[in-house]
Amino acid sequence: MKNIAVIGAGTMGNGIAHTFAQKGFQVNLIDISEKSLEKGMATITTNLDRMVAKETISESDKNATLSNIKTFTSTEEGVKNVDLVVEAATENVDLKLKIFQQLSEITAENVILATNTSSISITQIAAVTNRADKVIGMHFMNPVPIMKLVEIIRGYNTSDEVTKTIMDLSVTLGKVPVEVNDYPGFVANRILMPMINESIETLYNGVAGVQEIDTVMKLGMAHPMGPLQLADFIGLDVCLSILNVMYDGFKNPKYAPCPLLVNMVMAGKLGVKSGEGFYDYSESKKAEKVSKSFQ
Ligand code: NAD
Numbered sequence: 001m002k003n004i005a006v007i008g009a010g011t012m013g014n015g016i017a018h019t020f021a022q023k024g025f026q027v028n029l030i031d032i033s034e035k036s037l038e039k040g041m042a043t044i045t046t047n048l049d050r051m052v053a054k055e056t057i058s059e060s061d062k063n064a065t066l067s068n069i070k071t072f073t074s075t076e077e078g079v080k081n082v083d084l085v086v087e088a089a090t091e092n093v094d095l096k097l098k099i100f101q102q103l104s105e106i107t108a109e110n111v112i113l114a115t116n117t118s119s120i121s122i123t124q125i126a127a128v129t130n131r132a133d134k135v136i137g138m139h140f141m142n143p144v145p146i147m148k149l150v151e152i153i154r155g156y157n158t159s160d161e162v163t164k165t166i167m168d169l170s171v172t173l174g175k176v177p178v179e180v181n182d183y184p185g186f187v188a189n190r191i192l193m194p195m196i197n198e199s200i201e202t203l204y205n206g207v208a209g210v211q212e213i214d215t216v217m218k219l220g221m222a223h224p225m226g227p228l229q230l231a232d233f234i235g236l237d238v239c240l241s242i243l244n245v246m247y248d249g250f251k252n253p254k255y256a257p258c259p260l261l262v263n264m265v266m267a268g269k270l271g272v273k274s275g276e277g278f279y280d281y282s283e284s285k286k287a288e289k290v291s292k293s294f295q
Contacts, residue, residue, distance in 0.1 A: 015144025184249030
């Protein structure tokens with residue numbers, strides 16, 4: 001495998017493109033929004049600069065990584081001659097089904113179609129393609145260039161061969177892949193999201209404030225970041241979508257999103273990406289918090 005397309009240049013897509021490009025893959029980064037592509041490339045450049053400053057990579061590694069990435073606003077153009085597509089567009093089931101239907105039509109049948117979805121059924125996505133055996137979950141963690149884990153999710157029809165190819169590829173990227181089965185939220189978010197939701201519920205019930213809740217979890221449970229701050233980094237809209245997928249999938253009220261989370265998303269308070277969530281990420285504070293996440 002040499003040529004990869006990444007669909008979506010947001011929080012995850014730019015990190016995935018960065019990670020592949022740094023390992024010498026040719027990456028076509030695709031987004032419907034020119035602005036997202038520009039922002040994504042700016043984030044990759046900033047993160048590479050930080051690595052150069054820390055001497056984890058050289059200036060020439062940085063330049064080589066950037067030259068391995070091309071940007072596209074047309075999916076049709078961006079997926080020409082690639083061996084693998086990693087989809088990291090917005091967490092919305094209808095959108096993902098539409099994208100995979102299109103990928104099925106415009107890519108050769110041997111191309112593996114992976115999704116970075118946090119919770120949506122791989123089996124459901126695979127069902128709209130002409131190659132359910134070659135559709136797989138490749139769930140990177142945020143921030144992608146730093147985090148070691150890739151959750152590899154086998155859909156009902158994903159073949160052993162494709163699973164092995166993607167497990168091996170993850171190792172080539174310097175990651176640790178873990179194979180899991182396809183149920184709502186998989187493993188990572190099935191455990192993480194109820195904790196985040198309960199933290200929001202604790203705030204909503206007036207038990208404690210934002211700083212207090214995060215401090216209890218950081219100092220008391222040795223979490224590197226409190227759950228409310230983590231929710232801000234993930235994106236509150238993404239958290240809400242994942243909880244809704246688990247709530248619908250299991251029909252169990254324990255996954256019902258806290259009304260405060262719903263309200264914040266409706267109010268456009270999405271966390272780091274919108275400038276405000278449980279914390280304030282106005283320009284002066286933002287630089288400090290983002291750089292901390294890369295330490
Ligand atoms: P995001 O909102 O930051 O970015 C999504 C991007 O997709 C946007 O730039 C948008 O313009 C683009 N997009 C929308 N429709 C598109 C289309 N048809 N074609 C091309 N691009 C399109 O979202 P994100 O946080 O990067 O999440 C992306 C995926 O990764 C989701 O499935 C999410 O569940 C998953 N994920 C997120 C995290 C996290 O911490 N944010 C972690 C793991 C997995």
